[in-house]
Structure formats: structure tokens, C-alpha cells
Amino acid sequence: MVITWYGNACLGIETRERGEESKSLIFFPQDKTSRSHAMEERAAIVVVPQDVKPNEGVFAIIGPGEYELAGFSIYAVPANISGSFGAAVKIHVENMNVLWLPALPTRPLSDKEFDDIGEIDIFLLPLNQEKNGKYISPDAATAVSLMNAVEPKLTIPFAREEKTMRDFFEEAGVKNAETLDKFSIRKKDLPEELQIIHLKV
Structure with missing residues (x-):
């Protein structure tokens, strides 16, 4: 699986089964002049x-x-x-x-929402x-708290401003994170402990 960030809340996931053409899904594609447009054109799902x-x-x-x-x-x-967009989207792909x-919640997720999201x-x-159609940057501790509650093996943060991204990495205790154009991962390579990936647009 390959994950690419195109800016704002727009990310793409591409998967390829052996002997088959790749298939892709894209979240919140941007306008037709953006870098995400080529992926949107070939995406199976948006x-x-x-x-x-x-x-x-x-x-x-x-929805x-x-x-x-x-x-x-x-x-x-x-x-x-x-x-x-009133939903959190969970995808099962490549096991x-x-x-x-789509945005950082303005309140803690409920027990039911966590149960529905699962592992x-x-x-x-x-x-x-x-908030009211505008995007704001709360303090980085809010995002770190949610990440810790979800307990993923890998986190890929995304933000509308570079400073917001820097503040998150500092709050999470990550220094000198390598910045990648895209991120490739297989099930067998998932880390035992939390790893945070820094993608660039």
C-alpha cells in the first residue's frame, strides 16, 4: 500500500494485488489544477x-x-x-x-465511536x-491526545500550515523526522511501537 498526501485533508491510498492493476482511493480531492487531480482521474473511489x-x-x-x-x-x-462530512472513515485493505x-474533532470521541472504529x-x-466552515489550529496536545487514544501503530499527520505540523511533532516528542514524498507499507512491516511519518506535499 502506498499513501500520498496532496495537501489539506486530501490523501490518496493505492493498492496493488499480485498480477493485477493498482487500485486507488482518494479523500477530499482538490480542484483540477492541483497535484491530486491525476490520481482522482484514475481513482476507483473518492x-x-x-x-x-x-x-x-x-x-x-x-457520508x-x-x-x-x-x-x-x-x-x-x-x-x-x-x-x-459527518463520519470517520475506516478502511481495511491489504489486511x-x-x-x-476530515478534521480534528472539537470534542472527545465517544465510547461508541471508539468501539465502532476498533483497532x-x-x-x-x-x-x-x-468550526463554522473555517479551519483553525488548536494546540498540538489535542491531536496527540487523540492519537494516543486511538493507539495506532503508525500515524501520518496532516495540516494546513507548516507551523501546525512542527508543533505536533514537538508535542509528540519526535525530532528530525525524515520527510517523505510518499509512504509505502506492508502488513509484515508494521512497527511494534508507534511510529509517526512526516509526508510532504
Whole structure:
């Protein structure tokens, strides 16, 4: 599995089974001038807010539900996280569980939400909160607290400002993190202890 960050809440996941063409899913694709557009054009699945029209011929997830498509098992868990997309998205692919949130929750997740999310291998963690249609940067301890509660093996944070990203790494105690263009991972290579990955746009 290969994970790429395209900026803001837009990330892509690409998977390839032996002897088959790669299949991809993209979260919150950006406008057609962005770097994410090429991946959106070939994606089997997009996760988008209800007010965004996806490309023709692509399967769009616009809210809570369960979906099985193109090698991805997807559970969009109802959660009051973001005004534009009311769900946390859990994906099972290549025998790994990936969690993506559109924005950092403005309140702690409930016990039921944690139960629905279940065990997570890779957490795509937003560092910005959405309030009244605008994105703000709470203190980094909020994101670190959520990460610790989810207990993933790997975390890939994303933010709208570089300072927010730096503050998170400092709060998490990570120094001199290697910055990657994309991140490749297989089930057998998951770490025993939490590892935080720094992707660049």
C-alpha cells in the first residue's frame, strides 16, 4: 500500500494485488489544477463532502455507511467531527486497518465511536479543526491526545500550515523526522511501537 498526501485533508491510498492493476482511493480531492487531480482521474473511489460533485464513473462516498469495492472494505462511522462530512472513515485493505478523519474533532470521541472504529494500524490524523466552515489550529496536545487514544501503530499527520505540523511533532516528542514524498507499507512491516511519518506535499 502506498499513501500520498496532496495537501489539506486530501490523501490518496493505492493498492496493488499480485498480477493485477493498482487500485486507488482518494479523500477530499482538490480542484483540477492541483497535484491530486491525476490520481482522482484514475481513482476507483473518492470520499467527498455532500456538496462536491465527483468525476463521472467514480464511486463516491459522501457520508456514513459500509462499502466493499476495488479491494477496499470501507466503514464510514457516523461521528460529529466535521460540518462538511459527518463520519470517520475506516478502511481495511491489504489486511491493515486505516483511519482517516476530515478534521480534528472539537470534542472527545465517544465510547461508541471508539468501539465502532476498533483497532487501527495506520491513523491519517488531521491537525486542524473545522468550526463554522473555517479551519483553525488548536494546540498540538489535542491531536496527540487523540492519537494516543486511538493507539495506532503508525500515524501520518496532516495540516494546513507548516507551523501546525512542527508543533505536533514537538508535542509528540519526535525530532528530525525524515520527510517523505510518499509512504509505502506492508502488513509484515508494521512497527511494534508507534511510529509517526512526516509526508510532504
